[in-house]
Amino acid sequence: MSIIEKAASRIDRQRSAATASPVGQIEAAALHSATEIPTVTVADTVIHDTVHAIPAAPAIANEQPAAPKVSTRRVELDLARMRDLGMVTAAGGRTSLLEDFRIIKRPLLQRAFGERKPGEKPGNLIMVTSSLPGEGKTYTAINLAMSIAMELDHTVLLVDADVARPSVLRTLGLPPQRGLMDILVDDKLDMGDVLLRTNVDTLSILPAGTSTPRATELLASSTMSNLVNEIANRYPDRIVIFDSPPLLLTSESRVLASHMGQIVMVVEAQTTTQHAVKEALSQLEGFNNVNLIYNKTRDLPGIEETYDYHYG
Known part of the structure; x- marks a missing residue:
């Protein structure tokens, strides 16, 4: 097997591993050039997760306002x-x-x-x-x-x-x-x-x-x-x-x-x-x-x- 064939075989194995876990997907994507696949960063993942956490907010908006503070002095x-x-x-x-x-x-x-x-x-x-x-x-x-x-x-x-x-x-x-x-x-x-x-x-x-x-x-x-x-x-x-x-x-x-x-x-x-x-x-x-x-x-x-x- 030529050196080129061995390299191609190694890339195929890495692609197969990428399908097994999200972390593997990020690592595999890093092997491709920026012109082929957009780079995925940890920051993108955090923002994505935060946006999906927002639906809980309407329940807060419906809460009653806090009662006026009563002086204890x-x-x-x-x-x-x-x-x-x-x-x-x-x-x-x-x-x-x-x-x-x-x-x-x-x-x-x-x-x-x-x-x-x-x-x-x-x-x-x-x-x-x-x-x-x-x-x-x-x-x-x-x-x-x-x-x-x-x-x-x-x-x-x-x-x-x-x-x-x-x-x-x-x-x-x-x-x-x-x-x-x-x-x-x-x-x-x-x-x-x-x-x-x-x-x-x-x-x-x-x-x-x-x-x-x-x-x-x-x-x-x-x-x-x-x-x-x-x-x-x-x-x-x-x-x-x-x-x-x-x-x-x-x-x-x-x-x-x-x-x-x-x-x-x-x-x-x-x-x-x-x-x-x-x-x-x-x-x-x-x-x-x-x-x-x-x-x-x-x-x-x-x-x-x-x-x-x-x-x-």
């Missing part, structure tokens, strides 16, 4: 300290302040769950603001939240949205925490990661979070719109109180107002000028359901400060 409000500071507490007895806020909250609650016209913002989103600092807006927001928390049919979320100068936690004697701004900056954070449950079972707190120079843009973002809609609609009995920055000092308050169904403006008696009030109200032109709380009034000398509620 809890803080203890010092209710005795709050009572001593003149704040509303359930155990504080029947005080004139408690009665004032019972009057203040009633029309807000009625609007919160009343019929909404097309395009109107949810009425259970209530912003508390003022013209200038020091008029009592944070004090009012906390007392309003505490008063609504005493209702039998409602829960309250108190949001510190005064992101430039957060004061809700400080007023309550609590340390700073992550909160609203952190959710808007980090899309991996859920509200359940930063929400604070309290020892008042019907009251939760969303802190302002980490300060950022982009606060106005973040509050105007679609992420904020989605978050506001989520917290407004997740629980049908919820009232959401936003402690807002003063209207005449920052741009955040007007942006925040665009998300709100109701706005409460606190006016400090005998201190805030009529010009400041008019200028602040001009910032809210075009917004419905703007109400005024006339704060720190004295009816007679020596009589304790009271709250008087007016509609604007």
